[in-house]
Amino acid sequence: MSLKLSAANTFLIEVKLKSEFNDAEGAAAMALLREQGLSQLKDVRMGRLYEITGALSANQAHQAGKELLCDAVTQEFRLVPAAPAPVNGMNFWRVEVWLKPSVCDPVGATVVEAIVEGGLPKPAAARCGMLYLLNGRALKAQIEKAMAKSLANPLIHHVVATEAHS
Amino acid sequence: MNQLAEAAADSLPILGKSPKELRALSNARHLSLSDAEWAAIQTHFKILKREPSLAEIETIAQTWSEHCKHKTFTSPIRYSEGKKTRSIKNLFQETIVAATMAVKKPWCLSLFSDNAGVVAFGKKWALAFKVETHNHPSALEPYGGAATGVGGVVRDILGVGLGAKPVLNTDTFCIGRPDYKGALPEGSHHPTRTLRGVVAGVRDYGNRMGIPTAAGGIWFDDDYRLNPLVFCGTVGIMPQWAVKKEVKPGDLIVAVGGRTGRDGLHGATFSSANLGADAPSSAVQIGHAIQEKRVLDALLAARDKKLYGSVTDCGAGGFSSAIGELGADCGARVRLENAPLKVSDLDSWEIWLSESQERMVLAVPPKSLKALEAVFAAEGCELAVLGEFTKTGRLEVTHHDCVVVELDMKFLHKGLPRVLREAVWTPPIVAKVSGGLAKKPGEALRGMVGHLNVCSREWVIRQYDHEVQGGTIVKPLQGVRHDGPGDACVIWPHAATGDMTDFSCFAVGHGLNPDYGRIDPYWMALAAVDEALRNLTCVGADPARAALLDNFCWASPEDPKQLGALVRAAEGCRDAAKGFSAPFISGKDSMFNQSKDEKGKDLAIPGTLLISAVAPVPDGRAAVTMDFKGPGNSLYLIGRTNDELGGSLYHRILGRVGGEVPKVSPVAAIDGFKALHAAMTRGRVLSAHDLSEGGLALCAAEMGFAGEFGCLLDLDEVPRDPRIYSNETLLFSESPSRILVEVKPENESAFLRHFGKGAKSAAVRRVGQTTANPILKVTGLEGSTILEESLKELKESWQTALPKVLG
Numbered sequence: 013m014s015l016k017l018s019a020a021n022t023f024l025i026e027v028k029l030k031s032e033f034n035d036a037e038g039a040a041a042m043a044l045l046r047e048q049g050l051s052q053l054k055d056v057r058m059g060r061l062y063e064i065t066g067a068l069s070a071n072q073a074h075q076a077g078k079e080l081l082c083d084a085v086t087q088e089f090r091l092v093p094a095a096p097a098p099v100n101g102m103n104f105w106r107v108e109v110w111l112k113p114s115v116c117d118p119v120g121a122t123v124v125e126a127i128v129e130g131g132l133p134k135p136a137a138a139r140c141g142m143l144y145l146l147n148g149r150a151l152k153a154q155i156e157k158a159m160a161k162s163l164a165n166p167l168i169h170h171v172v173a174t175e176a177h178s
Numbered sequence: 179m180n181q182l183a184e185a186a187a188d189s190l191p192i193l194g195k196s197p198k199e200l201r202a203l204s205n206a207r208h209l210s211l212s213d214a215e216w217a218a219i220q221t222h223f224k225i226l227k228r229e230p231s232l233a234e235i236e237t238i239a240q241t242w243s244e245h246c247k248h249k250t251f252t253s254p255i256r257y258s259e260g261k262k263t264r265s266i267k268n269l270f271q272e273t274i275v276a277a278t279m280a281v282k283k284p285w286c287l288s289l290f291s292d293n294a295g296v297v298a299f300g301k302k303w304a305l306a307f308k309v310e311t312h313n314h315p316s317a318l319e320p321y322g323g324a325a326t327g328v329g330g331v332v333r334d335i336l337g338v339g340l341g342a343k344p345v346l347n348t349d350t351f352c353i354g355r356p357d358y359k360g361a362l363p364e365g366s367h368h369p370t371r372t373l374r375g376v377v378a379g380v381r382d383y384g385n386r387m388g389i390p391t392a393a394g395g396i397w398f399d400d401d402y403r404l405n406p407l408v409f410c411g412t413v414g415i416m417p418q419w420a421v422k423k424e425v426k427p428g429d430l431i432v433a434v435g436g437r438t439g440r441d442g443l444h445g446a447t448f449s450s451a452n453l454g455a456d457a458p459s460s461a462v463q464i465g466h467a468i469q470e471k472r473v474l475d476a477l478l479a480a481r482d483k484k485l486y487g488s489v490t491d492c493g494a495g496g497f498s499s500a501i502g503e504l505g506a507d508c509g510a511r512v513r514l515e516n517a518p519l520k521v522s523d524l525d526s527w528e529i530w531l532s533e534s535q536e537r538m539v540l541a542v543p544p545k546s547l548k549a550l551e552a553v554f555a556a557e558g559c560e561l562a563v564l565g566e567f568t569k570t571g572r573l574e575v576t577h578h579d580c581v582v583v584e585l586d587m588k589f590l591h592k593g594l595p596r597v598l599r600e601a602v603w604t605p606p607i608v609a610k611v612s613g614g615l616a617k618k619p620g621e622a623l624r625g626m627v628g629h630l631n632v633c634s635r636e637w638v639i640r641q642y643d644h645e646v647q648g649g650t651i652v653k654p655l656q657g658v659r660h661d662g663p664g665d666a667c668v669i670w671p672h673a674a675t676g677d678m679t680d681f682s683c684f685a686v687g688h689g690l691n692p693d694y695g696r697i698d699p700y701w702m703a704l705a706a707v708d709e710a711l712r713n714l715t716c717v718g719a720d721p722a723r724a725a726l727l728d729n730f731c732w733a734s735p736e737d738p739k740q741l742g743a744l745v746r747a748a749e750g751c752r753d754a755a756k757g758f759s760a761p762f763i764s765g766k767d768s769m770f771n772q773s774k775d776e777k778g779k780d781l782a783i784p785g786t787l788l789i790s791a792v793a794p795v796p797d798g799r800a801a802v803t804m805d806f807k808g809p810g811n812s813l814y815l816i817g818r819t820n821d822e823l824g825g826s827l828y829h830r831i832l833g834r835v836g837g838e839v840p841k842v843s844p845v846a847a848i849d850g851f852k853a854l855h856a857a858m859t860r861g862r863v864l865s866a867h868d869l870s871e872g873g874l875a876l877c878a879a880e881m882g883f884a885g886e887f888g889c890l891l892d893l894d895e896v897p898r899d900p901r902i903y904s905n906e907t908l909l910f911s912e913s914p915s916r917i918l919v920e921v922k923p924e925n926e927s928a929f930l931r932h933f934g935k936g937a938k939s940a941a942v943r944r945v946g947q948t949t950a951n952p953i954l955k956v957t958g959l960e961g962s963t964i965l966e967e968s969l970k971e972l973k974e975s976w977q978t979a980l981p982k983v984l985g
Binding site: 047115116121122166167 | 318464
């Protein structure tokens with residue numbers, strides 16, 4: 013879904029805690045994934061993803077990420093490039109969990125409203141997803157299975173697991 | 179009409195089709211229509227000489243669903259018990275309604291006819307209470323299912339009368355044990371995941387809407403592992419003038435709140451089917467609490483300006499149910515192109531049937547529309563005029579000038595064929611207790627405090643905001659460290675009434691024990707009512723003013739044994755309401771709670787009845803909590819102990835079966851509750867706690883570790899059946915209607931006076947005293963110490979049990 017950002021006005025904004033902060037959500041996610049058999053995980057960091065489609069320019073998407081979606085003290089953000097370069101090695105995984113298009117996304121709807129209230133053009137749509145950055149030996153199939161049993165529900169979620177990228 | 183017949187793409191040919199073909203159609207479209215219902219629909223359209231449209235069939239299926247029409251409770255039943263057979267025309271009318279009518283309470287303002295039951299609260303105000311279940315959606319997606327369960331019941335409260343302000347949410351879960359180690363069928367969630375999800379769902383929706391969640395409970399049993407039960411309740415407060423609603427022909431049909439999308443299709447018909455792997459993903463949604471908060475604020479502002487004549491929520495069936503119900507007595511004309519949509523590619527029937535959340539429908543006099551628009555615009559809440567109510571007695575729905583539904587309201591609401599169902603009940607033979615070796619009382623008690631059905635729910639409760647609105651004066655966790663198990667919460671709704679000088683409060687309590695139902699659902703029902711009422715009494719609520727809600731969750735009523743058990747439970751409710759003189763004001767049933775297990779066998783939930791009760795606390799300043807308040811105070815036990823260990827926690831701990839299930843004597847019980855209430859209102863009671871699972875021993879332990887004082891109990895003083903010679907029975911029997919009460923020595927005579935003349939049948943006796951040393955010490959019938967346990971250690975086991983299994 014999000015990794016193939018070919019449409020001209022679709023931006024993927026990634027927000028996560030700065031590395032110096034303890035990531036309690038990531039630790040909880042790691043515990044759940046370990047319970048599901050990913051016993052070799054050493055670390056999990058969590059983040060939020062916002063896929064914004066519509067009338068925004070790259071600068072405006074950057075502004076939305078900086079001023080609206082990110083807490084400048086504890087978090088950092090970036091616009092994920094359309095064709096990210098993978099990080100080598102199989103010990104780093106990037107897992108995105110998105111609501112399926114047929115499922116209501118209240119956070120996404122709120123992001124649209126907030127962008128408008130922030131003085132930017134109204135996006136056509138915004139979807140919110142969860143990001144899990146996994147550090148540890150695992151196979152893609154194992155990750156997908158563990159996610160389906162713990163952090164994602166295949167009925168409403170779409171999971172994209174890829175080798176981590178820059 | 180004959181646009182309908184001509185519009186082949188939208189029509190659904192059914193005339194001339196065989197039952198087999200119609201069953202296949204029903205399965206393919208998740209319609210959950212039975213053969214008899216298809217036959218009635220075929221006959222109706224044969225008379226009309228046309229095929230129905232897809233939207234019409236969907237509308238009929240939604241309106242006739244178990245969720246909307248409660249077919250099990252309203253259909254005729256042939257009930258056999260032993261060799262006797264009798265006919266029941268309408269189980270609901272003959273049990274719940276009949277008992278409520280028999281007890282005739284003038285303070286009941288709205289019963290069974292609106293989205294919630296309503297009772298008077300003082301002279302100016304009224305309380306509305308509703309408890310809903312959201313079981314099937316929560317089984318599929320625990321977080322979304324529970325959150326939208328809260329959203330739905332909050333909208334019920336907004337949609338009762340002209341709308342009430344929600345002041346309390348409740349949540350009760352029945353879930354598989356989190357430490358369940360067995361196999362599960364593909365696609366089902368482990369109970370731990372379900373528990374985490376439903377707690378998070380209730381938390382996020384309730385907290386974001388600013389409604390305290392302060393009452394409820396959890397029951398763990400592996401038979402719920404595939405069909406968790408999620409009961410969401412809301413209490414609202416409204417001025418008494420707003421209890422009545424009226425739709426007038428000519429009123430505009432106005433939809434407010436969220437937009438309509440493809441989400442939530444087939445939620446109502448989904449409730450009429452067994453849960454299986456083919457459940458539609460569209461039946462699951464993610465709620466938008468902030469949107470609902472906007473609706474709440476705008477709606478109540480419009481209510482106070484008297485800008486609409488009636489309102490209801492869009493729940494199961496979406497616009498089709500909401501507009502169909504509001505216009506049932508007059509008629510309605512709807513133009514679907516006016517509905518604000520989330521996506522533009524919705525079919526007509528999808529707009530009509532969508533169960534998108536956070537929507538309400540109002541009946542608005544045309545002259546009020548402008549003012550209404552201004553109120554909703556001020557809250558940033560969308561509003562659209564969909565059509566108008568008519569005098570035609572017909573439901574007419576068009577989409578861009580094409581007719582998509584044209585149904586006679588009479589057929590829609592009264593045309594459901596009633597199918598006779600068979601019910602069989604085999605009276606239980608009281609089996610001799612067998613299995614499981616006895617344990618020393620101390621060992622058994624240690625096992626009980628750490629049992630999942632007893633242990634602390636702090637992990638759950640602390641996730642909920644139970645303080646928002648600032649009126650939760652008796653909280654779910656009580657005692658010196660705010661961590662003891664309260665019996666009920668007490669709410670002072672000053673934030674809604676705006677009156678800081680009126681200390682009138684209300685309390686909400688619950689009763690539930692499916693283990694008793696495994697032996698006899700009749701006594702389960704009485705025990706549940708008794709438990710709910712004694713929980714209320716313990717915090718200072720007036721048991722004579724209690725109003726009840728029933729929520730039945732059952733497996734397939736097509737199984738005569740299951741239906742027989744349901745009849746027993748309903749009759750238990752009837753006798754409890756009459757015996758306690760407490761009316762039922764609202765209720766709901768959820769059927770078909772069964773699924774195929776990992777071996778392909780049907781796994782049914784145990785028949786489950788949640789009784790919720792609400793009663794006024796005349797002066798919140800006199801409310802009582804359950805923790806011991808000091809050393810040297812006398813302990814009185816109200817109520818008689820019998821040898822009733824059937825279905826008890828003690829038997830569960832020992833692995834025993836058989837024995838007598840607790841039996842309630844409502845008249846004696848209510849006398850005791852009333853006497854205790856009178857003593858409480860005069861300040862004679864320091865603490866009170868009900869005896870339920872674990873009996874006297876567990877009750878005393880909880881009061882002790884919550885207050886950090888110990889106690890001495892003498893079993894020989896316990897009011898009891900004289901045939902009891904067993905210390906274990908006196909310690910752990912779960913005989914109902916019993917409350918342990920702490921009284922200051924100087925108040926003992928005054929306290930006992932309340933149990934004189936007016937309550938001859940209530941048994942009350944001094945059974946011990948509180949001590950400074952936090953030890954629970956019990957003297958047995960033979961005069962020696964049979965139990966001496968450190969309350970600190972018991973508390974630790976009680977507190978750590980749930981976090982331990984959740985990891």
